[in-house]
Amino acid sequence: MRFNTFRFLVKEGVRSLRQNLFMSAASILVLVSCLLITGCAYLVYENVEHAFDWAYQQNVVVAYAKDDVTGERATAMKTELEALDNVAQVEYISKEALLERYKDEFGELLEDLEADNPLQDAFVISFEDLGLFDKTVSSVKTVEGVDKVDYDQALSQTLVKVRRVVLTVGVWVIALLLIVSLFIIANTIKLTVYSRRREISIMRSVGATPWFVRFPFMVEGIILGSAAGVVSYGLLFGIYEVIRQNFTFSSSLELIPFVAVWWQLLLGFLVGGMITGVLGSTVSIGRYLKENTD
Amino acid sequence: MIEFRDVHKTYETGNEALKGIDITIEDGEFVFIVGASGAGKSTFLKLIMREEVATSGEVVVSNFKLSKLKKRQIPYLRRAMGIVFQDFRLIDTMTVFDNVAFAMRVVGASHREIRRRVPYVLGLVGLQDKSKNFPPELSGGEQQRVGLARALVNNPSLIIADEPTGNIDPELSYEIMELLTEINRRGTTVLVVTHDHELVKSFGRRVIQIQQGQVVSDSKEVPHEV
Numbered sequence: 396m397r398f399n400t401f402r403f404l405v406k407e408g409v410r411s412l413r414q415n416l417f418m419s420a421a422s423i424l425v426l427v428s429c430l431l432i433t434g435c436a437y438l439v440y441e442n443v444e445h446a447f448d449w450a451y452q453q454n455v456v457v458a459y460a461k462d463d464v465t466g467e468r469a470t471a472m473k474t475e476l477e478a479l480d481n482v483a484q485v486e487y488i489s490k491e492a493l494l495e496r497y498k499d500e501f502g503e504l505l506e507d508l509e510a511d512n513p514l515q516d517a518f519v520i521s522f523e524d525l526g527l528f529d530k531t532v533s534s535v536k537t538v539e540g541v542d543k544v545d546y547d548q549a550l551s552q553t554l555v556k557v558r559r560v561v562l563t564v565g566v567w568v569i570a571l572l573l574i575v576s577l578f579i580i581a582n583t584i585k586l587t588v589y590s591r592r593r594e595i596s597i598m599r600s601v602g603a604t605p606w607f608v609r610f611p612f613m614v615e616g617i618i619l620g621s622a623a624g625v626v627s628y629g630l631l632f633g634i635y636e637v638i639r640q641n642f643t644f645s646s647s648l649e650l651i652p653f654v655a656v657w658w659q660l661l662l663g664f665l666v667g668g669m670i671t672g673v674l675g676s677t678v679s680i681g682r683y684l685k686e687n688t689d
Numbered sequence: 690m691i692e693f694r695d696v697h698k699t700y701e702t703g704n705e706a707l708k709g710i711d712i713t714i715e716d717g718e719f720v721f722i723v724g725a726s727g728a729g730k731s732t733f734l735k736l737i738m739r740e741e742v743a744t745s746g747e748v749v750v751s752n753f754k755l756s757k758l759k760k761r762q763i764p765y766l767r768r769a770m771g772i773v774f775q776d777f778r779l780i781d782t783m784t785v786f787d788n789v790a791f792a793m794r795v796v797g798a799s800h801r802e803i804r805r806r807v808p809y810v811l812g813l814v815g816l817q818d819k820s821k822n823f824p825p826e827l828s829g830g831e832q833q834r835v836g837l838a839r840a841l842v843n844n845p846s847l848i849i850a851d852e853p854t855g856n857i858d859p860e861l862s863y864e865i866m867e868l869l870t871e872i873n874r875r876g877t878t879v880l881v882v883t884h885d886h887e888l889v890k891s892f893g894r895r896v897i898q899i900q901q902g903q904v905v906s907d908s909k910e911v912p913h914e915v
Binding site for chain 2: 414597599602603605
């Protein structure tokens with residue numbers, strides 16, 4: 396295609412947008428709301444993932460060594476534990492170190508216990524996949540020298556369930572909204588196609604190829620889509636940051652900052668907006684040309 | 690050249706618009722097609738422009754066999770002809786210049802070609818001073834001359850005018866017809882569909898009369914009386 400022709404076609408698309416300013420603005424607005432909800436769904440998902448990571452770190456299993464385990468054996472146990480399937484990390488805390496920690500917390504209450512330390516050597520173990528919790532716990536128990544294992548099974552199972560639900564709901568919400576957006580764009584373009592049917596008939600009578608007729612409408616769709624993308628990105632950024640900075644849910648678990656996902660969202664919004672724009676316009680102009688074929 | 694060989698056209702509604710048309714129009718001819726409304730004139734034109742396809746028979750336009758024409762070739766058939774409409778079909782939000790240039794842009798003409806050719810064609814139809822005006826600012830006759838300029842701008846070998854004077858004052862109609870005659874003199878085939886018998890008579894050209902889907906008279910075959 397000549398650059399000259401390309402420029403003309405882009406101009407035609409922009410002209411059409413301006414002639415249907417009200418409809419264009421309306422469809423950008425509706426598209427913005429769709430993208431906003433999609434963006435919210437995504438942010439909720441990211442935050443749940445973030446909370447999940449945090450919970451992973453909290454949700455550790457503590458294995459205590461039997462009293463007769465020596466320092467040498469303890470080092471060997473650590474290696475054995477690390478070699479188990481699904482074990483992410485093992486931290487060894489000797490009973491002396493453990494006592495020091497408690498003393499920091501409880502102070503003088505625990506003075507003079509060094510001579511007869513009642514604590515046991517401990518291994519703090521974190522898992523890779525909480526879904527395999529039970530299996531991993533039983534294999535931890537089989538390691539020689541392990542006395543008892545402390546863990547919170549209910550918490551880990553709840554977390555796994557919550558994550559699955561959030562993921563499923565998120566995917567469905569996003570898919571549904573994409574379809575809605577597609578219809579909105581298709582409808583807007585249908586109206587502009589209708590208002591420009593005279594031009595289309597002139598184009599065809601002077602020998603324009605169907606592709607040439609379509610192009611300005613695709614430009615229109617791309618502009619609508621990307622404009623909606625930029626607007627909703629800005630809005631989402633503002634709203635989310637206000638929420639994040641003014642509400643704290645817990646001191647140890649915070650909402651992720653927007654900048655942590657800024658480019659994923661920008662890319663998603665722009666690409667999502669443009670794809671719905673192009674698809675929507677292609678669908679409606681295609682249908683119009685088909686209904687009015689020679 | 691336009692050739693109709695035993696062409697029938699029956700619409701899906703059952704309406705038999707054309708019942709066996711046999712016509713040959715040679716390159717460079719000036720032909721009037723006349724007939725009352727509903728006689729089949731519009732269908733005749735639609736077949737030439739390939740807006741409709743003949744139910745049986747063969748239509749040949751500028752070496753395109755229309756029954757075998759593929760859909761994607763239709764734009765190229767249309768580029769071989771210029772069409773003038775009764776309702777002008779101008780784009781009101783574009784200047785006269787852009788309306789004419791539009792037809793060139795559609796076929797991918799360059800900026801330079803457009804800048805050279807459009808003023809020339811506007812000069813041919815006597816509108817060189819109106820190129821920056823918008824169609825609603827012009828009279829009906831002037832608007833139709835813009836339509837004619839647009840039909841001419843791609844230098845087609847065939848001009849089809851569908852009731853070109855239907856929406857214009859009678860005095861201005863002659864102007865349009867004179868222009869069409871001038872275009873024909875330069876070698877372009879001109880086909881004018883009209884029901885204005887006075888106009889037709891005064892020009893003394895070949896006249897094909899269609900009635901109820903058939904050719905009832907063709908002045909080429911019936912030698913001129915007087």
